Amino acid sequence: MLGLMQDRPLALPHVFHRAEEYFGHKPIVTADVTGEISTTVAEWAQRVRQLATVLDTLDISADGRVGTFAWNTSRHLELYLAVPCTGRVLHTLNIRLFPEQLVYVANHAEDEVVFVDRSLLPLFWPLVDKLESVRHVVVLDDGADVEIPTDPRVHDYEELLAAATPFEGRFEIADENTAAAMCYTSGTTGNPKGVVYSHRSTVLHSLITLIADGAALSERDVVLPVVPMFHANAWGLPYGCLLAGTGLVLPGPNMTPAAVAALLERHRVTVAAGVPTIWMGIQPLLADHDFSALRTILCGGSAVPKVLSEAYREAIGVPILHAWGMTETSPIATMCTLRTQHESLTEAERADVRARQGHAVPLVDIRLADPATGEPQPWDDVATGEIQAAGPWIASEYYRGEGSGAQFTEDGWLRTGDVASVDRYGSLRIVDRTKDLIKSGGEWIGSVELENEIMAHPKVAEAAVIAVPHPKWVERPLACVVVKPGETLTAEEVIAHLEPRVARWWLPDAVEFIDEVPKTSVGKFSKRTLREKFGGYQVAASAAASTTDDGRT
Template sequence: MRGLMQDRQLTIPPLLSRAETNFGHKRIVTGGATETVSTWREVAPRVRKLARALESLGVPAGACVGTFAWNSQRHVELYLAIPSSGRILHTINHRLHHEQISFIVNDAADDVLFIDRTILPVIWPLVSSFGTVRHVVVMEDGGDMPLPDDPRVLDYEELLSRQADRPFETVVEDENTAAALCYTSGTTGNPKGVLYSHRSVILHSLLLLGADVFALSERDVVAPIVPMFHVNAWGLPYAVMQCGSDLVLPGSIRDPEQIVSLLSRHRVTFSAAVATVWRDLIPALASHDLGSLRHIACGGGAVDDALSRAYEQIVGIPLTNAWGMTETSPVVTTSRLATHHDNLRGEARRLLIGTPGPAVPLTEIRVVGDDGTVQPHDGKTPGELQVAGATIARAYFGTDIGRDGFTSDGWLRTGDVATIDEWGYLRIVDRTKDLVKSGGEWISSVLLENAVMADPRVREAAVIGISDPRWGERPMACVVPAAGVNLTAEEVRAHLRGRVASWWIPERIEIMGEIPKTATGKWSKQALRRRFADPATGSP
């Protein structure tokens, strides 16, 4: 016997009517050269015009529409109009290498591109390599590059002005229809496409509202600093449409002082970014009132305690870790204090919040040993982290791509090495490829990095493995001192003594001005390995 409930599909189009009807007065703020403030009541007609504009440009149903854009109101309009009109929103990271950008655009067969004018100088030289792109729509955001004299180039506002504000027929009848496409950063070969469905987008945005996840509500002011060109800004724009929070977007702002000022002036209560961004903002924190913040989400890697402690001391709350991947929509876990942690105080509470935490609803996690055995939840036995759920990819976009990234029983293989404790709390030990095997024993680069960064004289630290004739491999630490600090390798080693096993302490420590970053703001260990490769062998 089947249930007698209405068969309503979980799709994106109803989010527009919900935002306009229930939250029409709520704000969408965009920072930049000129800060703008709009409401959903003003944005909704523009979304409908944009959907009609796609029709007028002859964009086929099911086609990919690429975006090279910052976090802005116009990008939010694209987030709604493209999937609601039956096309696929393809957000692209313009910080990737130009060869990767060309690969991504051509692999997705993008039909039209929407590009912020400040990003146009990066992308326009590549347009000739895009085999399927028919139009380039430029969105004015203060950039100074003249518009190319090319019939394919259109102005966003002019395009909208030619459209009537009439309801468009919803063409998304099946919740499993593709809604959005995002490519991984391609650290091992070409980037791989992850194709999200309307159903997965809606479910993921709803789980972010959960009290034990981000607890977003109508009373919040949400500021996604994590870019909208990367994993749909962790689903936060869609979550805001669900609950009616005010939305504060940094636009093209990258200056730490301006970002912190934006958070302060608009009384932001929730914000999310990777650790690199939160670290860059520290010098500007003390000069602004950030007392409105109730939750600071940090993803993209481990939260070192020195970073979290700095926020607790200056802002009043520590960073809360969350873990996920492009393939997982992305949020799979986020930390919280459960009832069995009530006896924790001070540093112990902060350290717990800095771990990835338990799985959010609709997802499952497990760790699997080299022999294929699921490891016990004892917090001690490591294995490869695997995930499953309604918001997790089951395959990559395209054929015969990345099949080894999934198990025979349908779980995603993350490439992370982790443990899970008796309460279901996840701890990432390392990336599989970042573990250092020295004399037959494993050294966790993550734990060693955190130990180095516990020194207040250190701003950043990344650990890689380098070849060693005796031990096979030894850890090497790349260390960036704090501003104004002169730090030696021996001082780093002295700090580590007593904090980690003696055989973990690196013989080689490089003091650097900056650690290279990936296009998503993570440390690029691939670049470090290339830089410090043994010229005789080509290996680190």
């Protein structure tokens, strides 16, 4: 027996038409090079309709890949809807990839056109002749004082829109499994791999941004996505905001702490999202601004130090909402909110809970497995294993099947490469990446936990821990520490700070002070860069490593 419900595709045209019909009066503010540009959803929607016909004028294939090389702006948001609503595939190019990686992903995806912010032309244009399938480059003029190349392939975005007849009627996507967008992994090992999002997966994922035990977006909100629109669809926020009817504030090219803090205050932002480094940068400015409208600070990309979240709670009354995911999970897979079982906890205990990555959101399943054997691990918050994920917005393979074999299990679950423990309520606590675990004397040391404890020191700005060779224990932890401006710190002080906090055999054998922790293209700590820098580093046997707490030697 079949259900008797209408068979309507879950597709992005619904998101567009809902925003156009119900929320035309809502504001969209973009900070560009020259100041701020304010528009409304109704004006934005009209430009989306014009852009839809521009794609036809440029003779982009029915399912052609449309590249973007752009900041978070209303123009980029126009592309977010016009491209998939006309059946094409939005390919957001990560502006922080190395040039050879950018060339690789644009060629691998077979981009036919790339829309480029004028301020980013100096990064993009030197590569254009290496892009084998790109026939057009459309410049989004954000007011930057950058020369626009004189070339028959180059077009002005505003001129194209002005000459275009708006698409009339309703956009239609017949098959919800049609590709809507694609994003490449950050390529920390080997070439980046393509993740292709369907209309169905994108709509379902967008709904998750509206749930109560999450970002809980509503029509009353004003949202500032600091997370780049070239990174996993800005965590689904652009589509979620259009579904909910929120106001939008888009930061453009200036994402300095001072600029972001000013936007938060001036526009009475209620929900903001960014990686930990963004919130680290803004932390010293908390006392200088009125953030009283802010109710949710969404953070992901890497583990949020507990000391950072608590600093926000103490300063403005709003702790950081921790989320976990990756490009392959669209990316939201878990969110950490306090539950009824936490009501009796002390504030310090609640801080420990908020430092976790939280529960799987509805429709996502997670499990723990031994990385080597695949054996399931118990949810007792003690045993650790690799997180594996399944769900309607979890990748099933990579574009063209490249690199898929090692990343997916025989029964179709995604192997995330993150190591975690899970408590009896299903709350996830990330321990490390499988490639970042430190194997010392046959036992595992979690670098993330060590980093969080080091960053709890009041004089530490950032810290990353990597494995270095050891003559007896094979690997030992090396702490790479960034000291806050104006402060002084010694290796002995770092170790003394850690001694009451971690097992004795976890103590780093050495501490190196560095100017900054290198970052990946998506703002995570680049431990690969640190491993390359300290590749020849070898520590001698030390007292810290010689005896474990239970007497093992």
